[in-house]
Amino acid sequence: MIRILNRVARLAVLNSKQLHWYNTVGFLTEQVLPCSTCTSIRCVSFRAKREEIPPVAEPSREDKLVTSLYKGVISGKRASLAEAITLVESRNARKRALAERLLSEILGYLRKKEQHNGGKPISFRAGLTGPPGAGKSSFIETFGKYLTAQGHKVAVLAVDPSSSATGGSLLGDKTRMIELSRDRNAYIRPSPTGGTLGGVTRSTNEAILLCEAAGYDVVLVETVGVGQSEYAVADMVDMFVLLIPPAAGDELQGIKKGIVEMADLIAVNKADGDLYIPAKRIQMEYISAVKLLRKKSVNWNPQVLRVSSIKDEGITAVWENMCEFHRIMVGSGEMMKQRAKQHRIWMWNHIREHIITLFKNHPSVKPEIRPLEDRVAKGVMAPGLAADILMKRFSEATQDKKED
Numbered sequence: 001m002i003r004i005l006n007r008v009a010r011l012a013v014l015n016s017k018q019l020h021w022y023n024t025v026g027f028l029t030e031q032v033l034p035c036s037t038c039t040s041i042r043c044v045s046f047r048a049k050r051e052e053i054p055p056v057a058e059p060s061r062e063d064k065l066v067t068s069l070y071k072g073v074i075s076g077k078r079a080s081l082a083e084a085i086t087l088v089e090s091r092n093a094r095k096r097a098l099a100e101r102l103l104s105e106i107l108g109y110l111r112k113k114e115q116h117n118g119g120k121p122i123s124f125r126a127g128l129t130g131p132p133g134a135g136k137s138s139f140i141e142t143f144g145k146y147l148t149a150q151g152h153k154v155a156v157l158a159v160d161p162s163s164s165a166t167g168g169s170l171l172g173d174k175t176r177m178i179e180l181s182r183d184r185n186a187y188i189r190p191s192p193t194g195g196t197l198g199g200v201t202r203s204t205n206e207a208i209l210l211c212e213a214a215g216y217d218v219v220l221v222e223t224v225g226v227g228q229s230e231y232a233v234a235d236m237v238d239m240f241v242l243l244i245p246p247a248a249g250d251e252l253q254g255i256k257k258g259i260v261e262m263a264d265l266i267a268v269n270k271a272d273g274d275l276y277i278p279a280k281r282i283q284m285e286y287i288s289a290v291k292l293l294r295k296k297s298v299n300w301n302p303q304v305l306r307v308s309s310i311k312d313e314g315i316t317a318v319w320e321n322m323c324e325f326h327r328i329m330v331g332s333g334e335m336m337k338q339r340a341k342q343h344r345i346w347m348w349n350h351i352r353e354h355i356i357t358l359f360k361n362h363p364s365v366k367p368e369i370r371p372l373e374d375r376v377a378k379g380v381m382a383p384g385l386a387a388d389i390l391m392k393r394f395s396e397a398t399q400d401k402k403e404d
Helices: 002-015 061-074 078-089 093-116 136-149 204-213 228-235 251-256 258-262 273-291 315-332 334-360 366-377 383-403
Strands: 019-023 028-034 044-050 124-129 154-160 186-192 218-222 239-244 265-268 303-306
Touching: 061 078, 061 093, 061 204, 078 093, 078 186, 078 204, 093 204, 124 136, 124 228, 124 315, 136 154, 136 186, 136 218, 136 315, 154 204, 186 204, 204 218, 228 334, 239 258, 239 315, 258 273, 265 273, 265 315, 273 303, 303 315, 315 334, 366 383
Parallel strands: 124 218, 124 239, 154 186, 154 218, 239 265, 265 303
Antiparallel strands: 019 028, 028 044
């Protein structure tokens, strides 16, 4: 042992008069120094300096979940995509925080993919709406099968209405798309509205991003078809498609519907059998109606087409029209500007929702809500007066807190 130490000391003095080696077991740094009182090579003193290597922090359960979902989504795993959409739909505060972390990673991934694509969108988003009975689900199944046969990956976000009494939702759209749900290149996700006005959920826009990150290049958003307020879907898609049945009213009724102004394509569905002649007539009437409406875009003129989901007729024409729309809007740069505008709109939509939640849970307002609601319901107090009282309570409490 002494010989080994002397040999080490000799090397230390001859080379740099200082030698470091690492003990991999104890994480020690042994520093061999020559004796300060003697010049003999054999006389050395040792000084051991223990350098503790800080332990690597173990990732938390939440970190592991976010990482696992992110890797699963970008790898195209359907189970991970479903779990990620469930996470962003949650209203739980802790889960919302995890969802925001996941979405930040997803947005970074999508930005890189768009940069590799020359700054152009990597997917095409289409919103489909129409009155109940227009055949939206039947059209989506036929249309989706056509797209998957062309080599596309299709994601369908079907929004079902929630009961105002129980809060439940049937979520039956997937059962009406049996063939498409079996397609490995298609993904169908039914979601409840949760009472959201406009026929789309607050998380639909986030679900679109997740589907795009999972590799779906065509995203179809189907709304509940509750009425004219359903045009909210137009603020999250590239192209807004209005499906109407053959008995949708005359051209005057078409002009009265504000939703027609938002449409980039109008498709008269169920143009087969006994409804073929009425479908042809309503097509001509809507063509006349569209000419009287203000154009939504200077680069695009909305078309009115006839389709039959049962006979698989007109589907190719619809897709060709969508491709032409995509080519023109991307070429002019309008699609990228539209998406940027939509992101700002949805930011303020989230802010409005959070403000209402904050207002209802404010300690100065919450105790006053139920008594004022009862008085309004009994007709004792006007709704506007009750709202002013609550706003005054909130404003005064906020002002007092600011002064403190």
